[in-house]
Amino acid sequence: MKRADIKRRPLADTTLASLEPEASTYRELDGAGLYFRVKPNGQKSWELRYKKPDGKWSWLGLGGYPEVGGALARQKAAELRADQAAGKNPMVSRQARKTAELAATNSTFEALAREWHSSRLASWDPGTAKRILGALELHVFPTFGKRAFAEITTMEWLELLRGMERKGILEQLSRVRAYCKDAYDLARVTGRASYNPLEGLHKFIQAPTADNYAHVSLDELPALLRAIRAYPHAHDVRLGLHLLSLLAVRPSELREAEWSEFDFERQLWTIPEQRKGRKGGREHLVPLPRQAIEALEELRTITGAYPLLFPGRSDRTKPRSDTVFLMALRRLGYEGRQTGHGFRHLASTILNEHGFDADHIEAQLSHKAPGVRGIYNKAKYLEQRRTMVQWYADHLDKLAAGNVVHGQFGRVV
Structure with missing residues (x-):
């Protein structure tokens, strides 16, 4: 819009937005000493013309457009005119308002x-x-x-x-x-x-409390495993629940996992120490059973184009919500009976009952032994844990298929 085409003042919003620049800077009166300035490069802003205490006229900037729209500019101009009428210097009062606004911002x-x-x-x-x-x-x-x-x-x-x-x-x-x-x-x-x-x-x-890590009984576990494998909603969440049940890692570790952490040839997941949330912690090596590799390969067809295994829906650079697995278990009818963290309790119970070495189990769960032993015992028992997690994954398959009878068991060798 050309400035010559302006029909009324104060300037309408459509006029402010459409005013075209000219070869040199110009100002258009909005009203009561408030002007709209347009530069040759198209930059637009507001200025108030006022008389200084020495009687000379000067300009006071009120902000750029469109950040400061017409209504706000007129409000600011009215406040400064009121200051001037009260004998205050508009330049000083504007700075005081800016200071107050900054203080208010810093007090949020x-x-x-x-x-x-x-x-x-x-x-x-x-x-x-x-x-x-x-x-x-x-x-x-x-x-x-x-x-x-x-x-x-x-x-x-x-x-x-x-x-x-x-x-x-x-x-x-x-x-x-x-x-x-x-x-x-x-x-x-x-x-x-x-x-x-x-x-x-x-x-x-x-x-x-411990209730926050609720888990089903061993008798209820087969039905839970079948429900997870038949989860009818998001396929990535179904695979996430399946991986939690297989690997017994912390839900946050899986939810925040990145594809770069997985070595499919070595069948190994390396959780870096900076993701574990423990100052002074160590990276955690998680051996992957065949069933986990299969689940990951399927998941890769869904989210493999992104760095994260479970990218958020609105922002793919951030992981899914921290309640994603808990909400899925609720949809399956397990509210208050099973949490993502509860799979760690189930794994610990089953592996201990079947006679696996306690050090191997604690290493798999990334638990640190208490006292001096926890400081010096850095053995990861990786090969022993490979055997253990494959047994556990096969055991869960049998539970889901209904081929396991519970009883007292000795050490698995």
């Missing part, structure tokens, strides 16, 4: 949480830092991120945490509560908060 919970997160980076490995920030971005920032942290009440925090409680993600709930409480502690010791609204909330929400 998201700003506080990110400050706390940055202050702790030296004590975390990169994987832990990424997971902590991801948990806050997923569970807290959408609700409280833009709120002033000093204005969020204890009751509001309780309701947020109870929402997580209702979803059954108790372990994540406990961690998120601790992260947010620590962030408020930072605000308190730096004089920005007089109390911590999360103090004592743990007494009124469900704590993660």
Whole structure:
């Protein structure tokens, strides 16, 4: 649109958007000293013409367009004109408003949480830092991120945490509560908060217990295995549940796994230490039985084009939700009876009952032995575990087919 074609003022939104640049910069009056400036390169912005205390006229920028639209520009201009009428210098009052806006931005919970997160980076490995920030971005920032942290009440925090409680993600709930409480502690010791609204909330929400790792009885396991193999929804989730049952790894380890960690020729999965969430931990080697290789090959036809085994639906660079396997088990009718972590308990029980070496089992589960023995015993028992996990996978196949009779067993050799 040519400036000569302007029909009315204040300038309409369609006019602001369509005004064409000219060979030199020009300004068009919007009204009451507010002008719309257009540069030859097409850049557009707002300026207020005002009289300085010395009586000279000057220009005061109010922001670029379209970030600052017509309505906001007129509001800013009105505020500055009111300041001028009250004897204030619009230049000084505008800077004061900017300072107040910056202070308000820095007083949001998201700003506080990110400050706390940055202050702790030296004590975390990169994987832990990424997971902590991801948990806050997923569970807290959408609700409280833009709120002033000093204005969020204890009751509001309780309701947020109870929402997580209702979803059954108790372990994540406990961690998120601790992260947010620590962030408020930072605000308190730096004089920005007089109390911590999360103090004592743990007494009124469900704590993660062994029930959070619920698992079916051995008698119920065959039916669960058959239900998993017939899971009618997302095929990648079906294969994920199958792999959890076979490998007894932590659900987060599988959910965040990358294809680059798998060596199909050696039938080995290497979980790097920075993904294990334990400072000072070691990489974990997981031997893969034939059934796991088959499941992975099928999964690769679904998600092999992406780095992650289980890429998110909306953002393929991030893994699926941390509740994806738990929700799938609920859809199968196992809410409160089986969790992803519960497959580790089942594997431990079955392998111990069938006489496998306890050190081999603990190594497979990536458990660290207590005391000095845990520090010096770095044996991975890889070859012994290959035999053990293949036996276990074959055993689960037999359970699913109904070909196993429970009883007392001696050591498998």
